[in-house]
Amino acid sequence: MFVLVNLKTYPCDPVAVAEAVRDVDESTDARLAVAPQATHLERVADTGAETWAQHVDPIDHGSNTGQTLAESVADAGAVGTLLNHSERRLKLADIDGAVRAAEHAGLETVVCANNPAQIGAAAALGPDAVAVEPPELIGTGTPVSQADPDIVEDAVDAAQHVDRDVSVLCGAGISTGDDVVAAGDLGSEGVLLASGVAKADDPTAALEDLVEPL
Numbered sequence: 001m002f003v004l005v006n007l008k009t010y011p012c013d014p015v016a017v018a019e020a021v022r023d024v025d026e027s028t029d030a031r032l033a034v035a036p037q038a039t040h041l042e043r044v045a046d047t048g049a050e051t052w053a054q055h056v057d058p059i060d061h062g063s064n065t066g067q068t069l070a071e072s073v074a075d076a077g078a079v080g081t082l083l084n085h086s087e088r089r090l091k092l093a094d095i096d097g098a099v100r101a102a103e104h105a106g107l108e109t110v111v112c113a114n115n116p117a118q119i120g121a122a123a124a125l126g127p128d129a130v131a132v133e134p135p136e137l138i139g140t141g142t143p144v145s146q147a148d149p150d151i152v153e154d155a156v157d158a159a160q161h162v163d164r165d166v167s168v169l170c171g172a173g174i175s176t177g178d179d180v181v182a183a184g185d186l187g188s189e190g191v192l193l194a195s196g197v198a199k200a201d202d203p204t205a206a207l208e209d210l211v212e213p214l
């Protein structure tokens with residue numbers, strides 16, 4: 001299972017969380033990664049933790065003030081990027097452009113979507129993975145795998161119908177090892193989570209709990 005921790009703009013210490021991700025990754029068969037804010041990418045990558053961006057724009061080098069260039073994110077040490085997170089929605093054409101920009105920079109891609117229909121559309125753009133995250137469950141602590149298992153199974157079906165090479169992650173409210181196991185039982189190859197680790201008093205303990213049953 002892939003456990004991708006999105007730090008959003010939570011007021012946590014990104015380096016401390018990254019060190020926890022690195023250390024717990026070494027103790028488990030699961031794959032762990034962390035997605036800090038763009039300004040923290042380099043410091044986080046320097047810890048040795050697998051580092052992801054939260055977003056890149058569908059642009060090339062040039063006159064794009066204030067935008068995030070995939071090559072710069074890769075230069076900072078990121079190996080992948082989230083795209084179209086529910087808190088950073090893009091138009092379809094821009095998701096397509098951002099997937100191409102990320103691929104060009106050598107970044108792995110996870111395109112987020114709200115529901116199975118959007119997952120099918122996202123999978124058709126050929127990212128490495130898609131992630132279904134019902135927005136109403138994000139940050140609630142109620143795991144999608146328990147509150148809405150059908151959405152995960154339907155997302156897996158929708159993605160496989162379009163492209164069997166696109167893996168499916170799920171997210172929203174995931175915070176325990178049982179949640180991760182339930183996500184896997186529903187056909188998900190990983191989880192995308194935030195508050196369960198970023199807001200934890202002890203991120204190492206939170207991560208250990210997440211991977212303990214794997």
Ligand SMILES: O=C(CO)COP(=O)(O)O
Nearest residue numbers: 138139172173193194195
């Ligand atoms: O948006 C999310 C991950 O990208 C999910 O957030 P929570 O884990 O806080 O529900």
